[in-house]
Amino acid sequence: MIADVSKSNKIVVEKSTVPVKTAEAIEKILTHNSEGINFQILSNPEFLAEGTAIQDLFEPDRVLIGGRETPEGQKAIKALRDVYAHWVPVDRIICTNLWSAELSKLAANAFLAQRISSVNAMSALCEATGADVSQVSHAVGKDTRIGPKFLNASVGFGGSCFQKDILNLVYICECNGLPEVANYWKQVIKVNDYQKTRFVNRIVSSMFNTVSGKKIAILGFAFKKDTGDTRETPAIDVCKGLLGDKAMLSIYDPQVSEEQIQRDLSMNKFDWDHPVHLQPTSPSSMKQVSVVWDAYAATKDAHGICILTEWDEFKTLDYQKIYDNMQKPAFVFDGRNIVDVAKLREIGFIVYSIGKPLDEWLKDMPAVA
Numbered sequence: 001m002i003a004d005v006s007k008s009n010k011i012v013v014e015k016s017t018v019p020v021k022t023a024e025a026i027e028k029i030l031t032h033n034s035e036g037i038n039f040q041i042l043s044n045p046e047f048l049a050e051g052t053a054i055q056d057l058f059e060p061d062r063v064l065i066g067g068r069e070t071p072e073g074q075k076a077i078k079a080l081r082d083v084y085a086h087w088v089p090v091d092r093i094i095c096t097n098l099w100s101a102e103l104s105k106l107a108a109n110a111f112l113a114q115r116i117s118s119v120n121a122m123s124a125l126c127e128a129t130g131a132d133v134s135q136v137s138h139a140v141g142k143d144t145r146i147g148p149k150f151l152n153a154s155v156g157f158g159g160s161c162f163q164k165d166i167l168n169l170v171y172i173c174e175c176n177g178l179p180e181v182a183n184y185w186k187q188v189i190k191v192n193d194y195q196k197t198r199f200v201n202r203i204v205s206s207m208f209n210t211v212s213g214k215k216i217a218i219l220g221f222a223f224k225k226d227t228g229d230t231r232e233t234p235a236i237d238v239c240k241g242l243l244g245d246k247a248m249l250s251i252y253d254p255q256v257s258e259e260q261i262q263r264d265l266s267m268n269k270f271d272w273d274h275p276v277h278l279q280p281t282s283p284s285s286m287k288q289v290s291v292v293w294d295a296y297a298a299t300k301d302a303h304g305i306c307i308l309t310e311w312d313e314f315k316t317l318d319y320q321k322i323y324d325n326m327q328k329p330a331f332v333f334d335g336r337n338i339v340d341v342a343k344l345r346e347i348g349f350i351v352y353s354i355g356k357p358l359d360e361w362l363k364d365m366p367a368v369a
């Protein structure tokens with residue numbers, strides 16, 4: 001399409017996250033479909049995160065521009081750098097060769113996801129030893145070489161990019177004959193899957209080894225707060241795990257629609273990339289799911305509560321009121337470490353918080369259902 005309409009030399013900028021060497025493919029396609037026009041392909045990967053997109057755009061940690069190491073390539077890099085220089089300090093604009101820019105984006109997401117899997121792996125060890133993962137993260141993050149960000153233990157990372165980009169990296173490693181490197185990065189995803197399974201196992205084993213027929217309130221379905229995006233959200237795997245044991249789920253998320261939740265829970269994993277109209281629905285498991293528009297309605301008469309997204313409003317709920325309206329014993333499984341554990345235990349809840357010293361109740365229960 002670009003080749004069809006181009007009448008003069010063009011700079012084409014890749015913003016999407018792509019496999020390394022994509023620029024080469026784009027260059028070949030454009031060059032072979034036009035005559036006498038020079039196309040310079042630049043890699044300028046996007047680093048914004050959902051929920052903070054505008055802030056990330058205006059005050060980026062860095063802008064990365066990769067181009068050919070030819071005079072034409074360098075001229076194209078300069079043209080794009082001049083655009084960013086209108087609002088980004090020039091020392092934050094990094095210029096590299098094309099392949100470094102494409103790979104840096106995959107590497108950055110892989111490093112971020114790896115930090116979460118590292119702290120989540122530690123959270124399992126904390127539960128086994130009586131250490132507190134928040135205290136461990138704080139102590140570790142104080143080392144300026146490590147830094148404090150992205151060290152929050154959770155039920156697992158989600159979002160449309162981390163898993164996709166690591167799988168992309170793994171594929172590139174395999175294609176380049178580097179199976180050990182591929183396996184290293186695969187482990188980040190395996191630990192993430194393990195963390196979700198571990199969370200479901202904790203719920204089931206704590207609740208007398210079955211959640212069959214029990215009402216479980218799910219607070220939060222989006223992959224993180226301040227977005228309605230559910231792509232790869234850990235809530236899908238946790239809910240499916242609970243539905244597999246025939247739990248009755250009452251789900252509340254401030255921004256995710258009922259239609260989206262029903263669609264996410266009725267899809268098989270391999271269907272995620274397929275168009276909606278081709279996806280099968282499973283009416284029997286859907287009868288076990290209701291979506292409500294209030295945390296109090298979700299938790300009424302419930303046996304347990306799972307917090308799966310760190311929405312601010314979940315920190316300030318009236319947990320005494322919630323406790324009074326629940327079945328007893330009443331359980332809270334905090335997958336985001338946002339509740340005041342001591343306060344909730346005082347009210348009477350049995351509380352499980354990822355990577356925190358275990359409730360007396362849970363100590364007596366096997367970690368695996």
Ligand SMILES: NC(=O)C1=CN([C@@H]2O[C@H](COP(=O)(O)OP(=O)(O)OC[C@H]3O[C@@H](n4cnc5c(N)ncnc54)[C@H](O)[C@@H]3O)[C@@H](O)[C@H]2O)C=CC1
Binds near residue numbers: 016048049160
């Ligand atoms: N969502 C985010 O926060 C961020 C996304 N990115 C990257 O930006 C890119 C887009 O991300 P999203 O907007 O979230 O994805 P999206 O899935 O919402 O949008 C992708 C669009 O590309 C279209 N598309 C897919 N394959 C195509 C093809 N072969 N030819 C033409 N169109 C095609 C799809 O129909 C869809 O409209 C991805 O590479 C992602 O990794 C980067 C940073 C942040």
Ligand SMILES: O=C(O)[C@H]1O[C@H](OP(=O)(O)OP(=O)(O)OC[C@H]2O[C@@H](n3ccc(=O)[nH]c3=O)[C@H](O)[C@@H]2O)[C@H](O)[C@@H](O)[C@@H]1O
Binds near residue numbers: 050154
């Ligand atoms: O390529 C992309 O699409 C983007 O992917 C991520 O951004 P995003 O997926 O929007 O959200 P993050 O804030 O990175 O969170 C990802 C997941 O990790 C989880 N997380 C994050 C931080 C943490 O300490 N612990 C943790 O479990 C979040 O809850 C969420 O499920 C990166 O942070 C962006 O820099 C990148 O541009």
